[in-house]
Structures are given as structure tokens and as C-alpha cells.
Amino acid sequence: MSAANNAGTLAAAVGLAANSWGQGERPDPLNRHKHGLVGTSISRIDGPLKVQGKATFAAEFLMEGLTYASLVFSTIAKGRIATLDASAAEAAPGVVLVMTYKDAPLMKPMPLFMTAEKAAGGDNLPIMQDDQIHWNGQPIALILAETQEQADYASSLIHATFEAEPSVTDFEDAKRQGTKTGEFGGGPLKLDIGDAEAALNQAAVSIDAEYSTPRHSHNAIEPHAATVVWDGDSLVVHDASQAVVHTAWSLSSVFGIDEGQVHVTSPYVGGGFGSKTLWQHQVLGAAASKLSGRPVRITLSREGVYRMVGGRSQTEQRVALGADQDGHLKAIIHTGVVAMSRQNALPEPFILATRGAYAAESFKLHVEVAQLDMLANTFMRAPGEAVGTFGLECAMDELADKLGIDPVELRILNEPDKHPTEGKPFSSRNIVEAWRTGAQRFGWAKRSAKPAAIRDGDWLIGMGCATGTYPYYRMPGGAARITLTREGHARVEIAAHEMGMGTATAHVQVTADRLGLTADQVTFSYGDSKMPGAVLAGGSQQTASIGAAIVAAQHALVTQLLILAGNSSPLAGLKPEEVGGLNGGLAELANPGRHESYASILGRAGRDEVAVQQDAPPPLELQNWSMHSYGAMFCEARVNAITGETRISRFLGSFDCGRILNAKTAASQFRGGIIMGLGLALMEETQFDSRNGRIMNPSLADYHVPAHMDVPEIDVIWNDIPDPHTPMGAHGIGEIGITGTAAAVANAVFNATGKRVRELPLTLDKLM
Amino acid sequence: MTPFSYSRASDAGQAVQLGAMAQAKYLGGGTNLVDLLRETIERPSSLVDVTGLSSSITSTPSGGLMIGAATTNTALAEHRLVRSQYPMLTRSIVAGASAQIRNMATVGGNILQRTRCAYFYDTEGSRCNKRSPGQGCDAIDGFNRNHAILGTSKSCVATHPSDMCVALAALDAIVHLQGPAGSRAIPLTDLHLLPDDDPQNEAVLLPGELITAIELPAPLVGTRSSYRKVRDRASYAFALVSVAAVLAVENGKVTDVRLALGGVAPKPWRARQSENALLGGPATEAAFRSAAEAELIDAVPLSGNGFKVELAIRTMTAVLTSLAGDFS
């Protein structure tokens, strides 16, 4: 690790970042710090453990007397359980317990995600408290046995009959029953500026089209799992989680105990994408453990994940754009209907990206909700933006085609100088540069403006582009503890999460640079609800949240160290803002020769370690600026002229996402997002049988995600321009890759074939 | 999974003896059967593992190949003589499943694998005549994008999912069977049954009958062949339509043609009507297209798979046109 060695010989100390993100603060010194670990390609520190099988995942915790759970699901969408015969299951070998609504302990519903600061529940229904059925796939019985095989076998012996009631499982029926305006983030998903319909009518050039996107199911490589045990009235849950503190608080509410009595850990997670929050299985596992007095491991089968863990909901979007002859937008209309269950709070907010995408004089943005009796839908990588950019960015392509303007130029032409619907200045928006460098590198100039012009044998070839965008968020709740030892080792603790993104690695890099340490002198600990903070790994906000918390803790640490250093230190008399981390200690910023190592400071003070804990300041930056990440996405698609098969031959993402902390893990995040976007474009679709609300493809054989051969080489570049108003100058980058990707594909397919497909996925029958 | 006993046969005789027990099932690589056991669709009382039986590939006196039923899909696809003399067979096998599954799967198991109809698999939540005769079929008005358009009945519209069998059908493969009542050999195209009123009956095998080998006739001299699979992603997906074709052209006339289709029927579908239309006629794209249409004239599309009719016609036409090009 040559970069790590460099850090040891730095000449310049890294001073404290301002511990406030309001107006008038100078940028984080790490923004400009070019010779440390930040920005370099360090491999994930959890990588070796994972490839050796030494990383302990939620379903791998061993416990004395462990029992294994299996679930039985309802087969109707709405009604009640008429009969439930568990006698054969109870008599089956190894069975410890059969739990149904008749004997489950008294529990409150889960606090629904976003209804309270630490609420983590995917739905707010009673869990095995009565005979009522709310969706097709609801768990109706849990079997505990000495082995997983015994539990699974016994579950096949449960016989249930149902009394169905009239249910709504068809989107058209649901719409006919009446829709209501979606509520998201405390307000309605409705925004009107000017008279957009009138402006559309008067526009010299306009397009007005309907786009649709289907349901999607979560398919993280690791199915949901938890190992659960009670110790008296205290509950320990080893979970696969992107919200350990939220989960602990929510479980305490379900079981009516103190928050401090629930301990949730989540050391490793095999992918979350918005799904690894609190669903009924953790609650059921804890209930079964309570009843049986034994530890429980509950591992959802892949089918179980499809039946119990919500996914992305279906959308129908109208996008209408009006422009003058030169291509300047006069009206942007983005409205439509999404499907949602009665027991959740996420109306797929597909207008989010449209609010800030382009300058226009009038806007009409509106999400209506149609309610169905189905599994609660939930967050899935870039909820809102992933599917909303499909509609908006295809429409931009249609407009460009109609105007005869290059699609890249049309986007640049409509670049706003401040947020078009909020009026705030942008903290950092360099999308035009991303477009220019991306177009250059991709060879966009070779694109034929005329569709269906390029052919190689049976294959029609085309290029398309689209804008990707995702907001910068920082949620309240960040906090960190730093413990610095006499050996000069720093340990950071924060209740954050590592789901494979590289969080721990990136924050080792950041902490090492801030404190003037090498990477191996820093440990980053996370994934434990007893640690400081309540940091959701969601909304791509974790990086900023952790970053701000570490800055706050470092302020406290440096203050303490200068006190401990005392008068005999070379640092005597210096204030915290006058020093910075350098070469394993502190140095005066103006005169780095004035330096004392941490070991020396602690040694003289007779201390083995010094520990500080601090909350991050509130996210004031979000009040002052409009903060977003951007991507210019380029796709080359080949479509078979005979069969309609689409194959993506090249893809490039050119990103404007602030400072990149680790080139290697960042590239993986971008690529992973793009691959998921290719799935969204070409094949992903949950087959929801509208007759009875049953998911008919609950397996990875039947639910298609891209196979290796579907994924071409994906080029990712970034402009690496730090945002002056964020910790490290960075933005979260976990979700942006999926945004804009589907539209880039559909636009490339149009360019290849002259056929405009507005309905995802882009299967071959739509292109024949 | 319901409990069962397990035994391993060392030769065909022993296998047939063990297989004669009521409710016994032969176990190949298990890539299909074990899934069906897990879903409790199959509930045998005993499994007779036949992976230890013959997996040899030898030349026959008539210049063909005899392939032991326990040969893995991978071993068959990679065999030198198969690759050189029956390249279409290799292509069909490697177009199927994944490398891991092909390493486990046997020739016998591939032939007798069961449909991938989602309603068939959904034991708890859906009705299926194949799984529970007389119950009804939820696929006919449900998701049926992957279902059949030829040879279906009012009781079942499921496809036979194999790729390998489509090539075997076009190659006039013979299936060798051994059962309690003795041995026999039948053409592969006569092995699978159409659903009619009892879709639970999928093959002409008698109770306890074992597939011991597949025989390929000598390769047809002067022919070109190809296997083309059209599917919803680039790999690891079942065929929407697949075409196995063998063609010979002399002086612009079709002198020999064997065509089989996958993904469109309850069995590997030998396209005899197309063959009859083509034999002796011109080897032109127009002739290929009208021959393909002749086969699909009987198609009964469902709500979600109407595109398969045109897709099958186009794919057949394109494959034949491309093969004919090799003769000019």
C-alpha cells in the first residue's frame, strides 16, 4: 500500500474541518488534500475475510441450543384463516414449537418506517395476532425445530384453509376505486408552478407520452436472516441490517421493553438496497424465541424474501414536455399513478428527480396512489429516481428527436443556474462537464442522429444517453466515538453499516488522513446498536453522516489532546484550529516542524488511551443549498432485427458526485448501480398475478436479473470536483448508478431501431 | 420434502430391480428432481441413484454413437466426436442452464425433466392439472409468456423445457429403455406425450422403466446444422423459442431437412409439416418462411405468448436461410 506509506511522510498537516455545515464555513481541508489515503484505490478491508468464509453473517452465529425456523404463508390476498391444523407438524420429528395467531405472544405492530425518527418497520399490521389476512404471502405459522430440514419438513405438514373476502389485486380495479395524492417526506407529492398545461399547449414543440414500469422484488445475494435470543427481558438480534439502531428501537416498541434492552448487531450484510430493515421475520423469530425459551435462527428462503419483503412498486407515468423552437423548456409535466399497499408509507415518488432536473417556466408534478391488497412495497435502490428518470429522460430523448437537436445538447441547453423549483443555489453542480467528458470518451460524436441507420449483420446498433441524478442527504442522528491509544491506534465506533459498499474501508482512509495515521493504525467499528449514533444506511447518506460525526468527534479529541499535552509539549499554547494530524501526532498547521506524536502526548500524561464521543451537528447544509449528484449515462445497444433481442454492448457513466473517497470501491458502486439499471431496463419484473395477488416468480431462476453475459464492460469516470459544503467534499454514491440507466438503454434502442418502447422491461416481443 | 429411502444402483439390472418398487424414482444429477422433492411435487418413497450406470460414449457399427444415460450434460457436450460430428447437439446443451447445473445433470434426467410452469411449482397457492389431475389450470389465464403454442390442450399448456432434446429430436435419436418387462428402443420423438386430458402423463415409459442409453444415427453427410435459442436474457434462461435444424441443399433445392422446435410445445417438437413443405423445393428465404408458417398454422397462442408464433417463424426462417447460405 504505497499510499499508506506516503501518509507517513506528509509535509502538510490536515487541520480540523469546521464542525458546522451552515453558510460561511470554509470547506473541509480534506477537499484539497491530495497526498493522503483519500481518493486512492484501497481494496475492501473486509474482502479477505469474506473470501475465506471468515466473515460472520446473520445466519452464521452459533449458539447453544439453537433452533431453526420455517414459515408457512397465506395463499389468499384478503380474508381470514378458516382452519389451521398443526397437529401433524407438531408431531413431526425435531419440532420444538408451532406458533400461529392462536398462541403468538402479545405484540404491537412495527412502527412504520418514516413515521418516527427510529421507526424501521416495513408495515404496520398486527403480526400473528388474529386470523386476518392482508396479503397473499403473509406468514400464518412458524415452525421451530432442532434442524432447518426438520422445520422445513414440518412446515409442509401444516394445513390451512381460508375464507376469502373481496380484495383489490388488479391495478386497473384499484385505479377505478379512486386514487389519492401520495404523501412523502411530510408533504404531498404535488407541485405546480405556473400553468404547465397551458404552456404545453402553446409550446412550439411538445411531446406527451405515457411510460410504465413494473413491480420489482429485492434480490440481495444474502436472503434476510436473523439469529435471535432472549436473556431475561433483554433481546439480542444478530441481524442483516442497514438500520441497527432503528431496528432495536422498533423491536423494543413491538415487545414493550426499553430501547436499551434490545441489542442489534450486523457485522456483515450481503447487500441491502433498501430491503434490510425491519420486516415481520425478525419479530416472529423473537416471538418464537420468547415462547420456546431457546435461541432461534430465522433464515428466509428466496421465496420467503419475495413473499415477506416488499419491493419497488408499479408506476404509470405521463411525461409531457413543451419547448420553444430552440429547445428551451417551457413546461414540464410529470404525473401518474403508483400502486401501494394499505399498510405502508412509500408511494414510489417518481417525480423527485424531475423537480430539479431542468430549467423551465412551468411545472406540474403529481403522484397519485392506487391502493391494493398486497405485500407492503418499500425502498429499492433510488426509490423514485430509478423509475422516474426512465419517464423523464426518455421524454427528453423524444423531444430532442422531434426538435432535431442532439440529446446531450438539449440537456445542456436546459441546464438551470439555480434549483428550478426550489430556487436555492446549487452547492455543486458540474453535470455539463460530466456530459462533455463522457461524450468525448464514449465517442458520442459517431452516433447517427437518424434512427435505424447502423447495422452489423442481423444486429441494429444505436447509442442513447440520459441524465442520472440522486440527492445528497445527511440525516440527523450522526455520532461517533474515537478512542486513541498510547500506541497511536485510533478506533472509531459508530452505529453505521457495511453492506459490501466499502464503508469501513473509506472511513479508515478518511480517519487516517484526518488524524495523520496510516490505514493500519485505524479501526472502523460499526454494525452494533450499542454504538453511538443512529445512522441509516439509506438514501446514500451514510458517508456524509459518518463524515460529519467523525469531524465532530475529532474536535473533541484534539481539544482533549492539547489539554493533556500541557505546557511542556512543543504544541503548548496552540489552539485546536491551529493544529492538524500529521505523522502519528499533531503538528502546528503553519509550522509542521512543531509536532508531537500521540504516543508521546499520552505517555507524558500517563494515559493508556483517550476516548471522546460527539454528536454530528444538524444538516444545515441542506437548508442553504440544493445538493445533488449527477451522472451522464451513455449506452450502446444492439437489437436483433429478426428476434428483437437486445444486448448492451457498451456503457459509460460519467459522474459528478463530489470528491471520490476510494476509486476502487466507488467504481464498484457505480458499476453495480448500472448493472441493476440494466436489469431494470431489460428484464426485471415481479409477476404479480392480478387475480389473487400472488407473486408467481419467487426465485432467481424465474425472476431475471442480468447474468454475466448480459453485462458488457462498463466504463465509469468522475470529475472528482469536491462539494465545498459537505464533509470530505463527498456525496454518497450508492444509488446514482441505477438512475438514468434504463432511459439510456431505451434511448439507445430507439436510436438502433426507430422503435420507442415506453413500457419496461424492454423484452423482445416489444421490439419484433 | 417427504422422507424417502435412498439406494445406489451399480448396473442397469439392479437399478430396474430397485426401481420396480412402488413409488420408486430414478435419481440422476438431481438438478430437477431434488427441487421437485423440496416443493413436495414429487413424493417418492425411494430414490434409486442411477448416476453410477453407464456414462460411456462409443461408436456404433452403423457409424453412430451410443451414449450412456448417466453421461453428464457437460461430458456429452465436450466429447470429441459429438463436437466434430454433431456440433448442433453440443450447441444445444451449452445453451441450457448453467455450467454448474450441466456438470451435475445427466442425459437421462435431461430427457425426463419436468416443466418449469410456475403454477406447477406453486404447490400451495395455484391450481394445476399436471400436479393434481382435475384441479384446473391457473396458467391458461395467468402468466403464460413461457408457455406452449403447439400441441397444447384445454387441460395444460406447459412446455417441455429441454434444449438438448430439441437437438436430439432433429437428429432422430433413439432412446434405449430397460424395464421389468425387458428392453426396447423407441425414437425420442415418440417418447414424450402431449397433455390431452391427462397432462400428468408425460412419457410413454412404463412403471419402473429406465433410460439406459441414447443412440444417434450416423451423421448425415453433406448437411449443415445449427441450434439457435432465443430467450429473455443472454444466458441462464429457458428458451422462448429454439430451433434445431439440419439442412442439405443441392443446386438450390432442399435435399434433406430435419427441423425441431423448443420452447413452444409440451414436447421437443419435430416440425414435420415444415420439412414436408421444403423437401425437394427451392432453398429460398421465401420458401423457408412459408414452410415455417405451415408448421405454425396450428398454433394456439395464449394471452401472454402470442409473439411466439411470429418469433418461431422468423427464427426458423433465419436459421434455414443462414444454413442455405453455406451451400452457395
Ligand SMILES: Cc1cc2nc3c(=O)[nH]c(=O)nc-3n(C[C@H](O)[C@H](O)[C@H](O)COP(=O)(O)OP(=O)(O)OC[C@H]3O[C@@H](n4cnc5c(N)ncnc54)[C@H](O)[C@@H]3O)c2cc1C
Ligand atoms: C435454474 C435452472 C435452469 C435450467 N435451465 C435450463 C435450460 O436453459 N435448458 C435446459 O435444457 N435445461 C435447463 N435446466 C434443466 C436441466 O437441464 C435439468 O434439470 C437436468 O437436465 C436434469 O438432469 P438430472 O440428471 O439432474 O435429472 P434429475 O433431476 O436427477 O431427474 C429428472 C427426472 O428424470 C428421471 N430420471 C433421471 N435419470 C433417469 C433414467 N436414467 N431413466 C429414467 N428416468 C430417469 C428422474 O426420475 C426425474 O424424474 C435448468 C435447470 C435449472 C435448475
Ligand code: SF4
Ligand atoms: S400449464 Fe400445465 S403445468 Fe402449468 S398449471 Fe396448467 S396444468 Fe399445470
